[in-house]
């Protein structure tokens with residue numbers, strides 16, 4: 130028997146996310162911070178570059194401005210990603226998750242390059258696509274004051290109007306590096322209403338990968354936290370924006386657009402400006418709110434603090450400390466129920482160590498006093514939390530060195 134071995138990571142089908150049918154007060158609070166004046170100011174500033182044609186100087190200037198905004202809004206790191214000679218780079222702002230590694234993240238993106246009938250000199254692209262870029266910027270602005278379990282990447286792509294150059298480069302790299310992307314939320318043209326109220330198209334791939342569950346998740350988030358009207362569009366293929374390369378490389382992605390096919394009469398003209406091609410800032414704001422809700426739910430707001438001991442009726446005693454002469458470790462006996470996780474917090478409630486308990490030995494796991502980066506933690510009080518699908522149990526450990 131011959132088996133093919135590949136070192137390119139395989140994307141395993143992810144299970145459908147639970148739908149956010151019950152309102153989460155933290156998520157609602159985050160969503161409510163999205164501000165129409167702030168959104169409009171981002172669109173205006175991007176339009177003021179006059180041309181964001183991908184190979185034109187002012188598009189490079191726009192990339193720098195976006196990077197500055199991601200920096201101002203508290204991103205932990207910002208990457209300027211060159212993808213094609215002569216083109217402005219992609220701009221990636223990373224907000225690091227508090228629990229999970231950098232390679233597991235959620236993407237919110239829009240292309241910032243533009244085109245028109247007078248390119249390269251004039252291409253204001255207010256609707257196409259300062260609106261979607263404003264989404265990534267506004268999301269960064271709002272979310273800087275909150276922590277999440279998973280990382281978030283706010284991305285402005287370039288080279289889109291030339292054939293998705295920037296996003297194709299990014300998605301291919303993500304696949305080769307084995308990045309686990311929980312979801313990609315792309316917006317391209319979300320500021321023009323041909324009728325009021327406008328309904329946003331939520332475009333999802335039927336299969337390969339199946340994005341229907343992600344579309345349902347997004348729509349449930351929109352319904353729960355915003356007044357946005359949505360229209361789900363399931364398609365075998367829609368290659369006209371930056372979600373498409375993510376589909377190519379097996380990632381779940383959605384595209385939001387005001388109308389598909391395009392109804393904006395100012396599309397790819399020098400009149401794609403605020404008041405003409407971009408005529409409904411409230412609609413744009415509402416689309417951004419829906420994305421911030423979906424992003425927050427996907428990234429999971431991080432609750433600082435340690436649960437107190439809850440209920441020992443169903444769980445066996447779980448914790449046994451086993452010091453030895455030459456070494457020490459904490460032996461954590463695990464309950465037999467499924468879906469176990471073990472997390473260790475310090476006295477301030479910060480997570481220091483997580484264990485993957487998918488395949489544990491019958492004698493449980495051992496904690497040697499190291500954190501998630503392999504460093505030894507200082508002496509002090511720690512809380513070991515063992516959670517199952519039914520309940521959690523927390524015990525206090527004092528490390529003495």
Ligand SMILES: [Zn+2]
Nearest residue numbers: 257258317318
């Ligand atoms: Zn576009």
